[in-house]
Amino acid sequence: MQDEVFPLRFERAPAAVLTGNARPVLAEVAALAERFAESGAGGAVDLAAMPLSPADVDWLRGTLGRGEVSAVIEAAGASSVEETAFAGVWWVTHRNPLGEVVAELIEVAAVPAIIAAAREDAAAGAARLAAIVAAPAAEALA
Amino acid sequence: MDLLAFARGPGMQWATAIFVAGVLWRLVGVALLRRKPDLSAPRVAAKWKGLRLIVLRSWPRKEFLGGTAFTEVMGYVFHIGFLVALFFYLPHVLFFADVAQGLLGVTFKGVFGVAWPTLPGGIIYFASAVSVAALIAVLVHRLVNPVKRLISNFDDYFSWFVTIAPIATGMAAYSHIGAPYQTLLALHLLSVELLMVWFPFGKLMHAFTIFAARGSTGMLFERKGATL
Amino acid sequence: MNPAKTIGERLAEAGVSRRAFLKFCTALASMMALPPAAGPAMAQAIATRERPSVIWLPFQECTGCTESITRSHTPTLESLIFDLVSLDYQETLMAAAGHQAEAVLAAAMKENFGKYLLIVDGSVPLVEDGAYSCTAGRSNLALLKEAAQGAAAIICVGTCSSYGGIPRAAPNPTQAVPVSAVVKDRPIVNVPGCPPIPVVITGVLAHYLTFGNLPELDPLGRPKAFYGETIHDRCYRRPFYDQGRFAKTFDDEGARSGWCLYELGCKGPVTYNACATLKWNAGTSFPIQSGHGCLGCSEPDFWDRGSFYRPLAAADWGSAKTVGAAAAAGVALGAAAAWAARRRQDRFVKEAAAPADRKPEG
Structure with missing residues (x-):
């Protein structure tokens, strides 16, 4: 066997180690959630800024659980927004067109900012809609 | 050249050279001194038994226990903490291994079959902290006790300083307190180099002379028939 | 446009x-x-x-830095150069060549004088008026001096332009120097690394775009946001260092278990860079994660700081020769001191034995 000739073994992923850094992150999320419930002012925690191992992230994800809403935004790559088991706490993952994660955050808000339509985009959309309404019926159908 | 490069390079080379030359200067100088001829007849034939003093002097006699217990205990605490940090912290061991390799062409493992053991950083840090605490305690004692203060000179205080400085800077470097790591590491190395340069010329030299001094005193006492 | x-x-x-x-x-x-x-x-x-004009000048370098930036994923190189900046001159990436390319460079420098961002990779050789590295018949030295005059700021990409890098390694035959040794009157940001992490290069550009100024720098001119902490401090293998668990060779149990590489010469503790957090290839891995110690490539003179495989703790205490010489000197001094002491003893003994010889005092 190959293994006996040269005992290659995959590095025990240190990623499987919990660093103990996940709990303070969770505490920060809890504080944001409390503030949001009281005043309506939310916030976000950037997971890339924290020295978290993949196991830590998994633990956070598991602890927060899944809620009622999930959405995918197709804007320069897929972004996913999932509500956790705690209403108002969202797990937001941004991917680039190649599918690589470019940002991952926990956002505390009524609706994550990325979902809401921007007024500028809405204005442009309204103008296009109006143009369709104003156009002759035959042209619109064509 | 930045501070760290100096500390790791020329600073370390000069300190090593001065340390080696200074220690040998003093040891050879003492060893080659003419001994006064003892013309009296020895009271005891087996004078080698006097070497027991090396061990006996390592703790106080019962009579003095009350007066010296504090100094003795603190002395032991400091020395053990210091030696643990010096000889069982991996970066230190790697330095000594490099010196042994360069001077003798041997590795510890090559000679003894097992690698020199090292201890986790946390234990080293604790040993260093205990060591620093003991050093501060003996300094306070030295300053408070009128007799000790009277018999203390520059050598005592400066030797104390060059001893505590490497431990304190080492702890700071380990925990990144106060400055960027490179700066702290450079300060640590420079403080060690100061210790090495001062070592042969002050009371720190006792590390090399203490056991020989006890042994020769013991042999002298034995010859004269004194109770050890 | x-x-x-x-x-x-x-x-x-x-x-x-x-x-x-x-x-x-x-x-x-x-x-x-x-x-x-x-x-x-x-x-x-x-x-x-508005999109700033960017001029990228390659000097004494290996194009590794350009290779690196083409791997940027946030933002991608495409979105950077098409959406965010106007990359007016970059020999490797531009389609134009020869006189056409040089004309583009001259035009860009003239049109955006005082406003363009100058990116430099590679060191500047000084020997023979910089003849060792030329573009279109002009030395890097002359080109840099000219281009720097109209630059709003200079971004040195890579260790060569930041600190001299490998061309500057001993014995430095071309007398290579970093940009900061030639240009003294323009703001300079060093983005060292051999090469720098792609997203760090684009991140510095993004900072300039966003805030309209240069990021906060450390004493070596590096942006603190990316070079604020050592590899060691953010290394996922740090717990093993603290526990005293080290790989002793590259194929032992410790190496396979992913223990700390300090003993194998890792320079992580004295290297400021973002490899341990941003990683490489879209966050896939970085040298230590791949089983090799850090070389310290984002630090000045990393090439001349001893073997990559010698532990950091092994300072240059000298050699058997220097220590032997010191020992010989010490023994000689000791012998001389003892001899002097003996002579003094002899003199005292002689004087004590013959007090009549002593001259009357007072």
Whole structure:
């Protein structure tokens, strides 16, 4: 066997180690959630800024659980927004067109900012809609 | 050249050279001194038994226990903490291994079959902290006790300083307190180099002379028939 | 192409939605280690700016830095050079060549005088008036001096332009120097690394775009956002260092178990860079994760700081020869001291034995 000739073994992923850094992150999320419930002012925690191992992230994800809403935004790559088991706490993952994660955050808000339509985009959309309404019926159908 | 490069390079080379030359200067100088001829007849034939003093002097006699217990205990605490940090912290061991390799062409493992053991950083840090605490305690004692203060000179205080400085800077470097790591590491190395340069010329030299001094005193006492 | 258009207008014309742009800025903020709330603010700031002209001059270098930036994923190189900056001159990436390329360079420098961002990779050789490295018959030295005059700021990409790098390694035959040794009167940002992490290069550009100024720098001219902490401090193998568990060779149990590589010469403790957090190849891995110690490539003179495989703790205490010489000197001094002491004893003994010889005092 190959293994006996040269005992290659995959590095025990240190990623499987919990660093103990996940709990303070969770505490920060809890504080944001409390503030949001009281005043309506939310916030976000950037997971890339924290020295978290993949196991830590998994633990956070598991602890927060899944809620009622999930959405995918197709804007320069897929972004996913999932509500956790705690209403108002969202797990937001941004991917680039190649599918690589470019940002991952926990956002505390009524609706994550990325979902809401921007007024500028809405204005442009309204103008296009109006143009369709104003156009002759035959042209619109064509 | 930045501070760290100096500390790791020329600073370390000069300190090593001065340390080696200074220690040998003093040891050879003492060893080659003419001994006064003892013309009296020895009271005891087996004078080698006097070497027991090396061990006996390592703790106080019962009579003095009350007066010296504090100094003795603190002395032991400091020395053990210091030696643990010096000889069982991996970066230190790697330095000594490099010196042994360069001077003798041997590795510890090559000679003894097992690698020199090292201890986790946390234990080293604790040993260093205990060591620093003991050093501060003996300094306070030295300053408070009128007799000790009277018999203390520059050598005592400066030797104390060059001893505590490497431990304190080492702890700071380990925990990144106060400055960027490179700066702290450079300060640590420079403080060690100061210790090495001062070592042969002050009371720190006792590390090399203490056991020989006890042994020769013991042999002298034995010859004269004194109770050890 | 109308250069007066803001980035926001250009993006809207290209059909990029506000959502996509917000997302892009959120990713940028995350990469630049800014608080998440900075994302929307950045979106606002960038959208209202014009694209700055960027001139990229390659000097004594290996093109590794350009290779690196083509791997940037946040922002991708495409979005950077098409949406955010106007990359007017880059020998490797541009289609133009020869006289055409040089004409583009001259035009860009003239049109945007005082406003363009100058990116330099590679060191500048000084020997023989810089004849060792020339472009279109002009030395790097002359070109740099000219280009620096109209630059709003200079970004040194790579260790060569930041600190001299490998061309400057002993014995430095071309007398290579960093940009900062030639240009003294322009703001300079060093983005060292051999090569630098791609997203660090683009991140520094993004910072300039967003805030309109240069990021906060450390004493070696590096942006603190990316070079604020050592590899060792952010290394996932750090717990093993603290526990005293080390790989002793590259194929032992410790190495296979992913223990600390300090004993194998890792320079992580004295190297400031973002490899341990941003990693390489879109966050896939970095040298230590791949089983090799850090070389310290983002530090000045990393090439001349002893073997990559010698532990950091093994300082240069000298050699058997220097220590032997010191020992010989010590023994000689000791012998001389003892001899002097004996002579003094002899003299005292002699004087004591013959007090009559002594001259009367007073």
